[in-house]
Amino acid sequence: MFDLVGVPEALRLSASRYWEQFEQNRIKQELPALDSVLANRISLAEFNTQLTRAFAASEFIGKTCAIHPSFLIELVESGILFEPLGDEALLPFEAAIDACTNDADLDKTLRQFRNKAMIRIIWRDLNRCANMQTITGELSRFADAAIQFTANYHYRQLEKMYGMPIGRESGVAQPLLVLGMGKLGARELNVSSDIDLIFTYPESGNTNHESRVLSNQEFFTKLGQKLINSLDKVTADGFVFRVDMRLRPHGQSGALVLNFAGMEDYYQTQGRDWERYAMIKARTVAAAQGTLKDDDYVKRERKYLRTMLRPFTYRQYIDFSAIESLREMKGLIARQVQRKGMNLDVKLGEGGIREVEFVVQVFQLIRGGRDAHLRKRQVMVLLPILEQENYLPKGAGAALSEAYEFLRNTEHAIQGYQDRQTQALPTDELGQLRLAWAMGFENWDAFIAVLNNYRQRVNHEFKAVIADPExxxxxxxxxxxxxxxxxxxxxxxxxxxxxxxxxxxxxxxxxxxxxxxxxxxxxxxxxxxxxxxxxxxxxxxxxxxxxxxxxxxxxxxxxxxxxxxxxxxxxxxxxxxxxxxxxxxxxxxxxxxxxxxxxxxxxxxxxxxxxxxxxxxxxxxxxxPVNLYFTADDDHQKIKSDLQDELRREVLRLEWEDLEGHMEVLRYFRSAHSLRVAAGEVSETLPLMKVSDYLTFIAEAILEHVLRLAWEHMVAKHGRPLRADGTAELEPNFVIVGYGKLGGIELGHGSDLDLVFIHNADTTLSTEGLAEGKGIIDNLTFYARLGQRIIFILNTQTASGKLYEVDMRLRPSGNSGMLVSTLAAFERYQHKEAWTWEHQALVRARVVAGSAELATQFDQVRLAILHQQRDLPKLRQEVRDMRLKMRDQLGSEKGKRSNIFNLKQDAGGIVDIEFMVQYAALAWAYQAPKIVQYTDNIRILGSLEEAGLLDATSVAQLIAAYKAYRSIGHRLALQQQEAVLAGENLFDTEREQVSHIWQQLIEAE
The missing domain is CATH 1.20.120.1510 (Four Helix Bundle (Hemerythrin (Met), subunit A))
Incomplete structure (x- = not known):
């Protein structure tokens, strides 16, 4: 049964001795043999390999099992030695604690279950039955359970003596909330870790005993003391967990327990940088209650506690000042390591576990206020995120993860030997052999070479992140x-x-x-x-x-x-x-x-x-810079979906009613991406057309979110609009139509948005209203207010500026018309009342946000209008008259200065090209419908050539001139200069070509 083949000779003696003692005591206590209770859960050969490794590499397992053979037999017979820790595995633990009748009984029960848990954890770790994350997670779950069950037990005992602690304001029985810090909070406990705790409760008040009344502070202080004693005290059966309370407010000199008000005051006024560092991993690991349980109240208070502590931990701005504190803290640790000769410590020494944790927590403290992704607690979860988000160089996250796992496994092998809280590498030959063998190496030299390689890699990445700027x-x-x-x-x-x-x-x-x-x-x-x-x-x-x-x-x-x-x-x-x-x-x-x-x-x-x-x-x-100077992507759908996903992630932490928070996120989102586009343009990694694409898709992603935000606001206030069948609209029956540069996918830096709002709701009906029939308004008013809310969100001036300037003058009847039209009213207007210039604008109109079904219907209306056959001489005259009027009012030629060229408004410029494209679309769409399929000038020109309506030379000249004008216009915008050129090299050739085509197309009779 106990075969030492493969175990180094020097390790066999102690392993054999513990096995012999185990067998002697098993027989004496009339317990079954291990092979008889194995029940084919794993093969006998595999079990023997695991057994000998556990006894040879862990004196704690060998000694504990020799004294208490029933522990190992129970673990084997129940099967939990070979399986992940399920929720049902902790039920016997809870039942045993609940059955305790006094503190001595409780202490004994806790320690027996703890020792069995540690045998299981160390066994599975040494035999690599689970990975490091699973091992630390399961040990943390056991610690959570031990704290919770023990706190509940003592709460009930104190309640019998002093009554229930009642909140002065709420009148509700108060829970004790236990914050787990450090590795417990992160669910990363090592196999012989202490646990860092902070105790708190929601409200001050008194217990409700008739005669023996205590303040809530006194009650919870007694409860905290008893909890610590039960877990930390060393008895004949050992201890459960060493408890460290030094992370509480004011440290060792502070009160053992504080209510929420005291906690909030301390962290707002006195919290120090190292406490922010500690609070990153804080997690409520237990909430003790008495006989009057109120889980909903506890859930609310736990959430409130998290919300209250978050601003202290995570700053809303990018906080690089945190790196100074972490650098100082690391310096103190380094000096302590040197002073105490701890260079062989795999946790605190150079390139050790702490340096990996520092790398992760630097980014959490600096960026966690802005990036909710970084508020996770586990190192192994965060490292891939840091690399993925380019906070760490490519490959660095994976390298640190691999090193961290090796270091933590080494730490476990050191601690698992005698269940001692140490991370020091052994200096004696037998200890070195044992550790190397436990880690899967034949000798110490092979092991230490790999360990040193990992430590050098860690230290290199650590220095890159936290070293002094010099x-x-x-x-x-x-x-x-x-x-x-x-x-x-x-x-x-x-x-x-x-x-x-x-x-x-x-x-x-x-x-x-x-x-x-x-x-x-x-x-x-x-x-x-x-x-x-x-x-x-x-x-x-x-x-x-x-x-x-x-x-x-x-x-x-x-x-x-x-x-x-x-x-x-x-x-x-x-x-x-x-x-x-x-x-x-x-x-x-x-x-x-x-x-x-x-x-x-x-x-x-x-x-x-x-x-x-x-x-x-x-x-x-x-x-x-990798993100800043991004390159062009030809997949428009991917560009837009990536922007939508990023914006969605940014607002995940916000409730819909937090309008100000959403507006701030939207403004930063637009500013950040606009900066990236501008950087791409000045560095020439983004060509002109891609600049416009990105700026347009940024606006579309924002408009989609603004529509949703406004919709949620209106629904919360008035309920959902009703349909004719009596059901409520689950999504807005509403679209935002982009005109001009937005519609033509040609936005520039600082462009405003030409918008039209259309809905398709039944205007004879109203909203469903809220409880008791409040808030009911008719659907027409609902959608009008929805439009107003959208404009408010876009146009409001905040400390971060406006989101966009919005121009609504292209809606039916312009400024005198309804802010929001029904699709039917829009269609009637376009057929019966719209001017030619409004049909010109419709050439560049497209839905940029809203209902997909209504968008399809709008497209059908748009195409029906554009496909109409028109009186060409009349159309030509109206287009020419409008263009000349604009040229007189806005162009530079009024002053007859030949050395000035307004890129947009002068003859041969941008607007001439746009008017020719719009004229051609209106003139010939009835015979070539595909020319109005697109809304951007470049593709419309291409369609005109394909349909044989414009010759290839003219199309090529117009496209080349249009791109050249817009390119120099973008460059001038980046220099904050008007789109007006002076001096020589004023695009004479391009202007002449555009004017020639204008004469042929528009001026010809």
Whole structure:
């Protein structure tokens, strides 16, 4: 039965001794043999392999089973030694605790179940019956159960003595909520871990005993003390879990238990950075109640506790200041390791478990307030996410996961030997052999080589994330010192000579050195800078020289599109806007790559620099250049679905009634993606057509969400609109139609949205209303208000700006018409009242959000209007008259200046091309329906050529001119310049070609 083949000779003696003692005591206690209770759950040979490995590698298993052979026989006979831990496996544990009649009985029962649980856990871990995550998860579940069952037991006992603790405000029996911190909170307990706990309860008040009344504080303090004693005390049967309460508010000097109000006050006013670090893993592991259970109340209070603690843990902005605290904490640990000679510690030593955890928690603290994905607790869950989201380099997440699992398995093998809380590698030969063999290696040298390789990999990634900025990439310290001196001297105007400034600016990049001196002085004297706190001022003093050095290095390399001084001038407003939020300064200090991107983009476009200055949260986008400078994707559906998915993830944490929260997310979403598009355009990774595609699809994703948001608001207020059959509309019977650039998939930077709203509800009916018939309004009013709500969300000015400017003048009857039309009314108007220019606009109209069924019906109406045969001379005259009127009012030719060209409005420009396309579509769609299938000018022109209605040369010239005009227009927009060219090279050839085609198509009689 007990075959030591394969076990190293040096390990056999102790294993054999424990096995002999096990058999002697089993026989003495008249217990069945192991093979008789195995019941074919696994083969006898496999069981023997597992048994000998467990006895040889774990003195705890061997000794405990030798003294208590019934523990192992019970585990084998029940089958739970060979199976994952199901919920039913903990039922006997709960029943045994409930049956206890006194504290001594409780203590004995707890420890017996604990020892059986540890035999099972260590056995399965050593034999790799489950992976590391399963092992730590199952041990954490057992700890949760032990805390819960024990707390319930003591609650009931105290309730008999003092009554039930009642909340002063709610009048409800109060629960004790136990927060598990650290590895328990993350469900990552190791095989000999202590448990870090915090005790809290919702409300102050008193117990309801007739004579022996206690305050709730006293009651729960007694309960906490008893719970700790039952778990932590060492008896003849051992202990359950070592309990550490030092993470509670005020630490060891603080009250053992605080109510929610006390917790909230502490974390809002006194919580320290390391407590934020600890709170990342906090989880309510138990909620003890007495005889009057109210699970719904407890559920609400648990949720409230989570909500209350989240703002302390996760900042709403990108918080790089957290990295300083983590760096300091790691420094303290490193000094402790050196002082105590703990370099062989696989947890705290260099490249150990703690460094992997620090890498993960750095990103959680920095970004968790904005990215809900990062609020998970488990390291092995988060590492793939960090790599997937490009927070870690490609391959780094997988490498750290592999290393972490190996390190944790090593930790378990060390601890599982004697059930001791240690992570120190053994220094004696026998201990080293045992550990190497337990980890699957033939000898220590083979094991330590692999371990050291993993530790080096971990330390490399750790340093890349948390090392000081100077160590992350080479910094020209001499040049940095010079810029530091220049910044320090800027406190007095004139303290720097023009000659010194010119020397620093490498001559050829210097345009006006006195301007730089003035900019530095003005920044130094800015009111926000003067009033900065000392810590923030220190960060600014650290940042500005780095910024100047970064600009000078890239100016010297010829990478800036404008001069050094102009680049710095564009960045100054950003610096002034973030000095009060110095976490952003830390972000740029900590990330030279982000600082480089800032310099590069601001030098390329004043529009980008202004956008970042207005919304500094966009600095986060600079941290991942892979995402910032994305390339073109030809799959339009994928582009749009990716945007929809990202926006959906961003709003997951928000309730529909949180209108302000949704509006803020939408504004950041638009700003961030617009910045990415602009960066792609200035870096020439996105061609013109793709720029418009992305900007259009960003708007569509936002409009879809805005429609849903407005719909949910209206439904919550009035109920759903009713149909003729008496059922309620589950989805909005409503579409948003995009006209102009939005409809034509040609949005530019800063374009407004030309929209028309259409619904198809029965206007004779009303909404279903709310409870007691409140809130009922007719369907027409419902959809009119839905439209108003959409415009409000899009148009409202917030601290983050407007989402979009909205133009509704293209709706039927323009500004005097109904805000929202029925489809039937829209169709009647288009047939009977619409002007020719409104039919021209309809050429570029398409549904961008809303009901798919109604969108199909709209398309049918649109095509029916466009497919009508028209009086061509009349059509030509009306198109020509409208165009000439626009040219006179908006073009530059009124002043007869031949050296100026308005790209959009002058003859031969963009609008001429658009009018010719619209004329051709209206003139010939009746004979070639496919030419109005699309709404963008390029594809309509292609369709006209395909139908033989325009010759290939004319089409090619119009497309080339149209693209060239729009390309230079986009470039001017990025430079915040009007779409007007002056001087030479004014597209003479293109204008002549467009005007020639205009004469042939529009002016010809």
């Amino acid at each position: 160590n992350k990439e080479e910094v020209n310290s001499t040049a940095l010192d010079i810029w530091q001196g220049m910044w320090d001297a800027s406190v007095q105007s004139g303290a720097i000579s023009v000659e010194d400034a010119r020397a620093l600016l490498h001559g050829e990049q210097l345009d006006n050195p006195e301007d730089l001196i003035k900019l530095l002085h003005d920044l130094r004297e800015n009111r926000s800078v003067v009033n900065m706190q000392a810590s923030s001022r220190s960060r600014l003093d650290d940042f500005v020289p780095r910024l100047l050095l970064m600009i000078s290095e890239h100016a010297e390399q010829g990478e800036l599109m404008v001069s050094f001084v102009e680049t710095f001038k564009r960045i100054v407003p950003l610096v002034e806007s973030i000095v009060r939020r110095s976490a952003y300064l830390v972000l740029l200090i900590e990330n030279p790559i982000a600082l480089h991107q800032l310099v590069k983009l601001c030098a390329a476009s004043p529009m980008i620099s202004e956008q970042i200055a207005k919304y500094p949260a966009l600095l986060d986008e600079l941290l991942t």
